[in-house]
Amino acid sequence: MSLVDLADDTFVVAEPARLARRLTAAEFWRACWPSVRLDPYHDRGAEGMRWYVRGEFTGTAELWLEPCRDGTVVHVFLRVDPARGQLPGRRLARVRREFAVAVKSAMFALKDEIEAGRTVGVGPRPLLGPAEPPTCSVPAGDLEPAGDPVPAGDPQPPVGDPVPAGDPQPPVEKVPSGELAGDDPKVVDQPGVHVVTVAGAQDRRRVDGRDDGGPGAR
Structure with missing residues (x-):
């Protein structure tokens, strides 16, 4: 050197x-x-x-x-x-x-x-392009949105299928197998009612979770 x-x-x-x-x-x-x-x-x-x-x-x-x-x-x-x-x-x-x-x-x-007599900030010929180079190499218009924007202050949308308000799903009552006669229990779903049928016996119980003051229909 x-x-x-x-x-x-x-x-x-x-x-x-x-x-x-x-x-x-x-x-x-x-x-x-x-x-x-x-x-x-x-x-x-x-x-x-x-x-x-x-x-x-x-x-x-x-x-x-x-x-x-x-x-x-x-x-x-x-x-x-x-x-x-x-x-x-x-x-x-x-x-x-x-x-x-x-x-x-x-x-x-x-x-x-x-440079004598030159006005400060004025060159001998017009400049081409912006005065300052862009800070991002990718134009803003070419960026793909990550998703639908959420307005400020609104809660985040729930994850999964929404459940309509005022119409909760009825709970299903679990009945011990020992209370029903026979084998091979089968569960049959009906709108609003869950019925348990035991093969070999005429035993049907209403287990839709509503308390109507008496036992379910037999």
């Missing part, structure tokens, strides 16, 4: 091609970093440039112009080492700061020059 590893980002309301004409010129970087010389080895046109760094420090530098809505994000990378051995810790920290402050000051000066 280089001793000086710098990455700077600045947003400028201008097209990449316009910024490339200014930021790829040797004069701009000579005024920014007078202690080094940049020798270009990869001209990327409107996307930027790459240089070899010579002088008091050696290494590489890169300019990347990234289009962003109505402007450009200017990315500057510098990775260099001292050309004459190591530097003391305090001296190295001061050099790192000098490189960083110099490039940021130069970028702010260029930004003020290019």
Whole structure:
């Protein structure tokens, strides 16, 4: 890893091609970093440039112009080492700061020059699409409802088949098998009445649960 590893980002309301004409010129970087010389080895046109760094420090530098809505994000990378051995810790920290402050000051000066007279919040051309990206990747209209909405404050619908109010099911009385003669009991259901019939005997009991004051019909 280089001793000086710098990455700077600045947003400028201008097209990449316009910024490339200014930021790829040797004069701009000579005024920014007078202690080094940049020798270009990869001209990327409107996307930027790459240089070899010579002088008091050696290494590489890169300019990347990234289009962003109505402007450009200017990315500057510098990775260099001292050309004459190591530097003391305090001296190295001061050099790192000098490189960083110099490039940021130069970028702010260029930004003020290019954006001079521009109304704050207004770009050079209309924006396409919303000002802010959507927070959900799925449009709200494409979502399937989970079920019928229940109005606030209403109780939840009961689970199972509803039972009509005022018409409860009559309870069924369990009769011990020992009270009925014969074997093989059979239960015959009739509307509103449950009748137990014992095979081999004429014994029928009304067990619909109503108390009419007497025994069931025989």
